[in-house]
Amino acid sequence: MRIKTMAEYAANGETPEVLFWVGCASSFDQRTQKITKAFATILDKVGVQFAVLGREESCTGDPARRAGNEFIFQMMAQSNIQVLNMYGVKKIVTTCPHCFNTIKNEYPALGGEYEVIHHTTYLQQLIDAGKIVLKEGGAFKGKKITYHDSCYLGRANDIYEAPRKVLEILDAELIEMKRCRSKGLCCGAGGAQMFKEEEKGNVRINTERGREAVDTGASVVAANCPFCMTMLTDGVKEAGREDSVKVLDLAEIIAESLK
Amino acid sequence: MQIVQQLLFVIAFGVAVYLFTQQARQIRKNILLGQDEDLTDRPDLRWKNVLLLAFGQKKMFRNPLVAVLHFFVYAGFVIINLEILEIILDGILGTHRLFVPVLGSLYPILIGLFEILAALVLISCAIFLIRRNVLKIYRFMSRDLNGWPRSDANYILITEIVLMALFLTMNAADQQMQARGAEHYIATGSFWISGHLSPLFNGLSDSAVIAIERTCWWLHILGILAFLNYLPYSKHLHIILAFPNAYYAKLEPKGEMENMPAIQHEVKLMLQPELASEAPASDAIPKFGAKDVMDLTWKNLLDAYSCTECGRCSAACPANMTGKLLSPRKIMMDTRDRVTEVGKNIKANGSFQDDGKTLLRDYISEEELRACTTCNACVQECPVSINPLDIILQLRRYLVMEESSAPAEWTGMFSNIENNMAPWKFGPEDRENWIQEMNS
Numbered sequence: 001m002r003i004k005t006m007a008e009y010a011a012n013g014e015t016p017e018v019l020f021w022v023g024c025a026s027s028f029d030q031r032t033q034k035i036t037k038a039f040a041t042i043l044d045k046v047g048v049q050f051a052v053l054g055r056e057e058s059c060t061g062d063p064a065r066r067a068g069n070e071f072i073f074q075m076m077a078q079s080n081i082q083v084l085n086m087y088g089v090k091k092i093v094t095t096c097p098h099c100f101n102t103i104k105n106e107y108p109a110l111g112g113e114y115e116v117i118h119h120t121t122y123l124q125q126l127i128d129a130g131k132i133v134l135k136e137g138g139a140f141k142g143k144k145i146t147y148h149d150s151c152y153l154g155r156a157n158d159i160y161e162a163p164r165k166v167l168e169i170l171d172a173e174l175i176e177m178k179r180c181r182s183k184g185l186c187c188g189a190g191g192a193q194m195f196k197e198e199e200k201g202n203v204r205i206n207t208e209r210g211r212e213a214v215d216t217g218a219s220v221v222a223a224n225c226p227f228c229m230t231m232l233t234d235g236v237k238e239a240g241r242e243d244s245v246k247v248l249d250l251a252e253i254i255a256e257s258l259k
Numbered sequence: 260m261q262i263v264q265q266l267l268f269v270i271a272f273g274v275a276v277y278l279f280t281q282q283a284r285q286i287r288k289n290i291l292l293g294q295d296e297d298l299t300d301r302p303d304l305r306w307k308n309v310l311l312l313a314f315g316q317k318k319m320f321r322n323p324l325v326a327v328l329h330f331f332v333y334a335g336f337v338i339i340n341l342e343i344l345e346i347i348l349d350g351i352l353g354t355h356r357l358f359v360p361v362l363g364s365l366y367p368i369l370i371g372l373f374e375i376l377a378a379l380v381l382i383s384c385a386i387f388l389i390r391r392n393v394l395k396i397y398r399f400m401s402r403d404l405n406g407w408p409r410s411d412a413n414y415i416l417i418t419e420i421v422l423m424a425l426f427l428t429m430n431a432a433d434q435q436m437q438a439r440g441a442e443h444y445i446a447t448g449s450f451w452i453s454g455h456l457s458p459l460f461n462g463l464s465d466s467a468v469i470a471i472e473r474t475c476w477w478l479h480i481l482g483i484l485a486f487l488n489y490l491p492y493s494k495h496l497h498i499i500l501a502f503p504n505a506y507y508a509k510l511e512p513k514g515e516m517e518n519m520p521a522i523q524h525e526v527k528l529m530l531q532p533e534l535a536s537e538a539p540a541s542d543a544i545p546k547f548g549a550k551d552v553m554d555l556t557w558k559n560l561l562d563a564y565s566c567t568e569c570g571r572c573s574a575a576c577p578a579n580m581t582g583k584l585l586s587p588r589k590i591m592m593d594t595r596d597r598v599t600e601v602g603k604n605i606k607a608n609g610s611f612q613d614d615g616k617t618l619l620r621d622y623i624s625e626e627e628l629r630a631c632t633t634c635n636a637c638v639q640e641c642p643v644s645i646n647p648l649d650i651i652l653q654l655r656r657y658l659v660m661e662e663s664s665a666p667a668e669w670t671g672m673f674s675n676i677e678n679n680m681a682p683w684k685f686g687p688e689d690r691e692n693w694i695q696e697m698n699s
Contacts, residue, residue: 003694022690024681033693040697054694055687058680066633066652067669068548068659070519072676074526082530105515110523151634156514182639183321186577191633195682196668199630202582 001044005054006087016051018043019089021103023096024059025194025226031233032226038255039095039119045258046131050093056083060102067192074110077102081112095119095251097152097225098190104157118153120163120224120250127169138257140170145253146177146218148209148232149184150225163224166250170257175216185209187231194227210235214245221247261353268350268480275484282491286564289602293557298507305506308644313505318642325390328383332419335380336498339426342373346480356433359445371451374427378452381423384416391416397580398570403589408494408568415495422482429475431456435468497567501643504565507558508644513635516652521545548656551617552598555653562645563595572637572647578630585630587637587647593622594650619654628654629666 009016020043026032043050058080061073080103084092092114094100104116117125126132145167153159160181167174179185188198188205198204210232213221221236223229232247239245311317316333319326345358359366391399391412404412430453436444438457460468490496528535549555572587573579579586597618605611616622628651637647658664665673672682679686 002698005691005694024683024685024690027690027693028681028683028685036693037697052694054691057690058687059676059682061676063682064673064676065516066655067665067672068652068655068657069665069673070522070547070656070660071526072673074519074522075530076676076680078523078526078530101512101514105512106518109518151632151636152514155635155639157512183575183636186632186634186636188577188632191631192669192672193632195672196629196666198581199578199583199585199626201578201630205577205581205632208577208581 001041003040004051005056006051006089007054007056009051010087015088017049018051018091018093019084019087020050020052021092021094021096021099022052022057023094023099023226025098025230026095027057029226029230032229035095035226035229035249035251038249039251041255042123042126042132042251042258046126048126053083058083060099062098062102063192063195065102065106066190067195077107077110077112081107081110084112084114089114091115091117093117093119093122095224095226095249097150097156098227101152101156118157118159118162118224120153120166121159123166123250123254124162127166132169132254133259134169134254134257135259138170140172140220140253140257143170143172143220144175144216144218145170145172145220145222146175146213146216147180147222148177148187148213148224148228149181150223150228151184151186151190153224154184155182163222163250166254167222170253172220175218177212177216179212185212187225187228187235189227189231194230204235204238206231206235207238208235210237211239214239214241219245220253221245222253223247223249265351265353271481271484272347272350275487279487279491282488285602285606286491286496288605289598290557290560290564292553292598292601292605293555293560294553296556296558298558301510304510305508308505308508309502312508312642312644313502316642318640321640328386331376331379331383332387333498335376335423338376339373339380342370342426343480343483346476350480355443356445356447359447364448367448367450370430370447374430374450374452377423377426381420381427384419384423388413388416388420398574398588401570401573401586401588403570403573403586403592404568408592411493411495412568414489415493418482418486418489422479422486425475425479425482427453427456429472429479432460432468432472432475435460435463436465436472439465439468441465441469494566494568497565497643500561500565504561505644507561509646509649513638517649519547519656522547547660548658549650549653550619550657550661552594552601553611554657555594555618555650559594559646559650559653560598562647562650563591563598565643566591566595566645567643568592569642571640571642572645575636575640577632577634577636583627583630584624585627587651590623590627590647590650591645594618597622619657623654625658625664628658631655 006019020040022036026036059076060080061076065073092103097118100116100118103114147164147167149160186205187209213232214236221232223232229247229249236242236245236247316326316330319329348357349355362369390396430450433444434450434453434457437446546554552560568588570588576585576587601611604614631651633648635648675682675684
């Protein structure tokens with residue numbers, strides 16, 4: 001398999017079907033890079049012609065904007081839009097709900113209008129189209145899985161069902177946490193909290209959510225966001241259950257189960 | 260004698276309506292201190308929100324038991340108002356149960372329905388008092404409510420119980436007098452609840468029963484007029500403002516933050532200097548974000564007056580439930596307290612005189628603002644379409660862009676983005692590391 005950049009496609013005078021927007025959180029960190037690799041593997045296997053921006057991708061500006069720095073947000077957003085428009089990008093898929101929210105909801109006001117899809121919705125579409133076929137008796141069959149709604153996919157954009165439908169095809173047992181869907185508890189990373197120490201309190205938010213996830217008895221915590229991934233992995237560790245409970249992105253779960 | 264009562268009633272009613280109108284005008288003025296924002300697009304969706312969220316109380320039903328009790332109180336409040344219309348007309352015209360001849364046999368059925376509602380309101384309010392004062396419910400225990408807010412809530416519930424009790428007692432005394440064939444008490448047929456309470460007065464003299472009936476009638480209507488004038492000072496104002504607040508609620512996805520066109524423009528000129536010649540430079544130095552209530556939008560201020568301090572927002576807030584200082588409910592209470600203070604300042608001085616205070620810091624601390632994860636749980640939970648997150652984000656914008664006040668880690672994150680286009684210390688070429696690993 002060969003991952004191609006937008007620049008490479010453009011050099012050959014070609015336009016890929018879709019741009020895979022990777023996002024910073026899944027570009028640099030070794031653990032979250034696995035989400036990127038898993039999703040790229042799925043796209044490749046089902047024969048979707050896709051490109052990445054590579055070094056031409058920049059932060060969407062989400063953490064700066066939510067911390068209050070509109071200048072940096074505007075700089076990032078406008079230069080990203082310049083790049084995207086230069087390549088004539090029409091359709092974007094991303095594994096990060098923060099990037100998804102920003103590009104989908106906040107770029108149009110700045111002249112960036114694209115069809116933006118979060119990878120969990122994209123996976124559901126591929127499943128519905130019969131393009132994703134899983135192997136018989138896959139690794140997750142009969143396992144207990146609990147799904148964590150990220151705030152930026154859930155409440156921010158009202159996407160609750162697509163990720164659950166993706167998990168349904170695994171023949172696993174889905175267990176909901178008490179705080180799920182629109183009542184889902186945040187992992188603690190949004191609003192630029194990822195980049196700073198939490199304020200003074202009784203307990204860390206990710207410890208609270210990690211404990212709740214572990215208490216379901218699930219052996220897999222399914223996430224849809226690289227920030228949630230990092231926070232929940234720590235939360236599960238704090239609960240002392242890192243040996244028996246894995247935190248996995250939906251892309252990783254599907255990639256592992258592909259025929 | 261009758262004409263004196265009529266006169267007294269007209270005066271009481273006139274004074275109550277006048278005072279309430281004055282207060283309502285003051286609140287409207289206070290709300291309009293906020294920045295202008297056009298929220299009149301897509302009226303079809305807005306009316307749908309009024310129907311579902313305000314009339315239908317859709318979000319209350321996230322907790323069905325409480326929602327049903329609250330619905331009784333709400334329906335009681337709205338429907339019993341029909342009876343109050345009769346009481347007011349009787350008061351002005353000196354009549355007694357003016358609608359009996361008009362409605363005929365329908366009259367006792369209607370009053371019966373009102374009485375059932377009154378009883379349900381009474382029972383629901385009693386349960387609410389227990390929930391607030393006896394059961395240890397997280398959102399009612401909070402320090403947000405210490406002092407006046409906690410008393411306010413109890414006064415409202417107690418007043419509603421008293422008003423309903425007066426209504427039922429008045430009807431019971433009326434039924435007793437009807438049974439005795441008293442001339443002034445027109446026969447209505449039996450009322451469903453007070454009809455059964457009426458025998459309690461069997462042993463009393465005519466004048467005693469009439470005194471009870473008249474006293475209850477007067478206390479009931481005076482109580483309602485007083486309660487009307489209590490509303491503007493109370494969290495209970497939500498019974499009115501929940502409706503416009505639902506109409507003006509945000510229609511965009513909750514994740515979308517308000518754009519700042521001034522900064523968009525400035526950055527555009529920076530990135531494409533060739534455009535500068537076409538765009539006229541603006542002289543005014545814009546202010547970024549909000550420091551005080553006048554910097555917020557009028558919708559933020561309407562939100563503040565619509566808040567009934569129920570605390571569903573704070574109970575769902577991940578920062579609040581893990582012991583951080585932030586409480587979205589307190590953000591709304593602070594905003595209302597401050598805008599009321601600013602309104603008084605303007606009323607006293609003709610225009611706003613600097614009082615050395617601002618919403619930021621004197622009411623809402625940096626530590627509170629820094630704890631927010633922008634998860635939108637507070638926005639999701641609010642039954643009356645309040646958006647505390649919007650206020651938090653505007654205050655954050657002021658802190659960062661006007662005061663350069665940010666935690667050191669954020670300053671580092673900003674400069675990383677500015678220099679390497681990523682919030683961490685990785686260069687653009689590092690973005691391709693995973694690609695090389697996969698392609699090799």
